[in-house]
Amino acid sequence: xIAAIVQGVLVGxxxxxxxxxxxxxxxxxxxxxxxxGDLAVCGAYLALMAAAGFGAPPVLALxxxxxxxxGVGALLQLTLFERALRGGELAPVLVTFGLSVVIQNxxxxxxxxxxxxxxxxxxxxxxxxxxxxxxxxxxxxxxATAVVVLGSLHLLLARTGFGRRVRATADDPEAARLSxxxxxxxxACVAGISVATAALAGMFLGLMxxxxxxxxxLILIFAFEAVVIGGLGSLWGTLAGGIVLGxxxxxxxxWDVRFAVLAVHVLFFGVLVVRPVRA
Amino acid sequence: MRRRTLLKGLGLSAxxxxxxGTSIRGSGPTGEDRIVIGFVSPRTGPLAxxxxxxxxxxxxxxxxxxxxxxxxxxxxKYPVEIVVKDTQxxxxxxxxxxxxxxLQDRADLIVxxxxxxxTNPVATVCETQGVPCVSAVVPWQAxxxxxxxxxxxPQPFTYTTMFFFGVEQFGGCFVPMWERVPSSKAVAGxxxxxxxxxxxxxxxxxxxxxAGYRWVDGGSYTNGTTDYSSMISAxxxxxxxxxxxxxxxxxxxxxxxxxxxQGFRPKLATVAKVLLxxxxxxxxxxxxxxxxxxxxxxxxxxxxxxxxxSTAKALAEAYQAAxxxxxxxxxxxxxxxxxxxxxxxxxxxAPHDRKAVAAQLRRLSYTGISGPLDWTKGPVPGVAxxxxxxxxxxxxxxxxxxxVVVDNTLNPAVPVGADLTPTNP
Numbered sequence: 245x246i247a248a249i250v251q252g253v254l255v256g257x258x259x260x261x262x263x264x265x266x267x268x269x270x271x272x273x274x275x276x277x278x279x280x281g282d283l284a285v286c287g288a289y290l291a292l293m294a295a296a297g298f299g300a301p302p303v304l305a306l307x308x309x310x311x312x313x314x315g316v317g318a319l320l321q322l323t324l325f326e327r328a329l330r331g332g333e334l335a336p337v338l339v340t341f342g343l344s345v346v347i348q349n350x351x352x353x354x355x356x357x358x359x360x361x362x363x364x365x366x367x368x369x370x371x372x373x374x375x376x377x378x379x380x381x382x383x384x385x386x387x388a389t390a391v392v393v394l395g396s397l398h399l400l401l402a403r404t405g406f407g408r409r410v411r412a413t414a415d416d417p418e419a420a421r422l423s424x425x426x427x428x429x430x431x432a433c434v435a436g437i438s439v440a441t442a443a444l445a446g447m448f449l450g451l452m453x454x455x456x457x458x459x460x461x462l463i464l465i466f467a468f469e470a471v472v473i474g475g476l477g478s479l480w481g482t483l484a485g486g487i488v489l490g491x492x493x494x495x496x497x498x499w500d501v502r503f504a505v506l507a508v509h510v511l512f513f514g515v516l517v518v519r520p521v522r523a
Numbered sequence: 524m525r526r527r528t529l530l531k532g533l534g535l536s537a538x539x540x541x542x543x544g545t546s547i548r549g550s551g552p553t554g555e556d557r558i559v560i561g562f563v564s565p566r567t568g569p570l571a572x573x574x575x576x577x578x579x580x581x582x583x584x585x586x587x588x589x590x591x592x593x594x595x596x597x598x599x600k601y602p603v604e605i606v607v608k609d610t611q612x613x614x615x616x617x618x619x620x621x622x623x624x625x626l627q628d629r630a631d632l633i634v635x636x637x638x639x640x641x642t643n644p645v646a647t648v649c650e651t652q653g654v655p656c657v658s659a660v661v662p663w664q665a666x667x668x669x670x671x672x673x674x675x676x677p678q679p680f681t682y683t684t685m686f687f688f689g690v691e692q693f694g695g696c697f698v699p700m701w702e703r704v705p706s707s708k709a710v711a712g713x714x715x716x717x718x719x720x721x722x723x724x725x726x727x728x729x730x731x732x733x734a735g736y737r738w739v740d741g742g743s744y745t746n747g748t749t750d751y752s753s754m755i756s757a758x759x760x761x762x763x764x765x766x767x768x769x770x771x772x773x774x775x776x777x778x779x780x781x782x783x784x785q786g787f788r789p790k791l792a793t794v795a796k797v798l799l800x801x802x803x804x805x806x807x808x809x810x811x812x813x814x815x816x817x818x819x820x821x822x823x824x825x826x827x828x829x830x831x832x833s834t835a836k837a838l839a840e841a842y843q844a845a846x847x848x849x850x851x852x853x854x855x856x857x858x859x860x861x862x863x864x865x866x867x868x869x870x871x872x873a874p875h876d877r878k879a880v881a882a883q884l885r886r887l888s889y890t891g892i893s894g895p896l897d898w899t900k901g902p903v904p905g906v907a908x909x910x911x912x913x914x915x916x917x918x919x920x921x922x923x924x925x926x927v928v929v930d931n932t933l934n935p936a937v938p939v940g941a942d943l944t945p946t947n948p
Contacts (some may be wrong), residue, residue: 247752247756248752248753251750251752251753252750255749255750258749352567352568356571356575357567357568357569357571357572357612358571358572358802358805358806359572359772359773359776359802359803359806360805360806361776361805361806361807361808363808368780368784369780369783369784369810370784371784371785371786378784378785378786380781380784380785381784382784383784452749452777452780452781453749453773453774453776453777453780454772454773454776454777454806455773456569456773458568458569459773462747466749490750493748493750494750494752494753497742497744497750497753497754498753500742501741501742501743501744501748501753501754502716502742502743502744502745504744504745504748505744505745505747505748506745
């Protein structure tokens, strides 16, 4: 029972790590990014390329992947999302859905449909014992990363001048613009951060399991559920949402593993029915 | 209101009538001058790993004298056309392309390969349209029972046949390997809640208990599960030292990594459905070392092509030279689909006589690159059984990991290449 809860919390951490970029983009820009999962997969492929090209371990590949992902995110915002956001509520959903299809097909063409995985060396396969529980270093690191990323995003938004501008823009872009905030760079930065966290999450997923050009969809579903359960656009809520998902999955698996994933979706459905969250 | 419904009904029936008309005309055997063979496989999408050698095989077959020179049927020589279709790993698209092959390309025979998601929709379309069809690389139980109106009272099919093996061959292949590793005799089973997983879960316990082993079910989890800690701790508590499964490849990867993290190291892993192809091993790296699986084809098979006499070894080497990639088991199966087509067409009097071709397929018996295939001795009508051997992934010379035969109990004609080594000592 305790083992299941602890494992659930760790799994929840990875869900939250994927979800935080989604949550940020929605919280600030009201952008529902359907391509978020596919961008995470792109991050994993980039890390794979860096690892193959320079022989760098995945952690060092981050030095290369994260700035690149940030740039891609900012560019997508300036060229694509910005226009889509002006086109009403449905347009961003459709545009990012289209982007998702484009990314999947480009990845199939460029990298083939073969499932791939990142080699984390001995670290990725090692475990440690705490009070009778065997925990994986990798999953623990994934959870810690999620907490650190969410924590620093929170600090960034709550404590810095940049964060103040972001919050002001999120509340009312027009008023922010009138008070001298340059909205476009702010949004571009937020989109960049969002995609960078997606790439980071993608790398962890690549270390834990396999990815192929079509894995983005499943990644997105869990991330989306974490965001919705935790309250749309709330960062700590996203972590809580992820943990609730993970623990639910593990506890139900104790009873009957058949219903573990179903229970997660039912929980999501239940939250939507009982407490529809409005941003 | 009633008038409108009536009109609508009339319109629909008129539409249905015209629809029927074209389909009857369209499906009639018209192309009198050539033989058209349709080939359906998952070229792209998640199942693309199965089909990565298919283009090479189709090119190779087209170049053989048997195909390039035309097929002689009923004393007349017909040029042959092979039309290739991709299912994109989607069952709906599989039935759609099968219809295209029948209605537009006027296929005389459709051959199809790789997983029930591909073969079953294609075979179903062929059976209803009355077009001969041969399937491969699908467990026969999943192919035969899943397409029955009532699986409890199975009816033989008229137009559709297949060759591969079934759950009983997995048992026959794996149990002798377990016997050679001293263990606690507890078998851990990882089977998802899907067609293959449920078929295996219902068949394995009897095989395991008959062999004197204890069966520990990991539970019928959902495909795409990202955490297997509860399953792994159940296996550890039951002291399982043998591991069997039939998951989708990404799930095995996740599970196997997590098993390593949490200290579940079974002495012997005999896996099914995963690690069949070299592409799967890339993702797992050194964790595949000495994992055992089944092999129904490989360069070690002592068989030769019925089209031009070239050996299995030569075919695998030609593929490696042409593609730069490691050989894979489906090369032999895809090749044999065209051997079977050749056998059937040369034996009938009129290649466009679908009933005759289908009847010939049901009583065919020949030996080709996949070894002896005999449709008269199958477990059910229309099925020919191959005998797989037990192989292990071991560090190779030309590629990081290569399949090596370690057990030939089911098929003694295949030479053993190395000793069986425990997966985890």
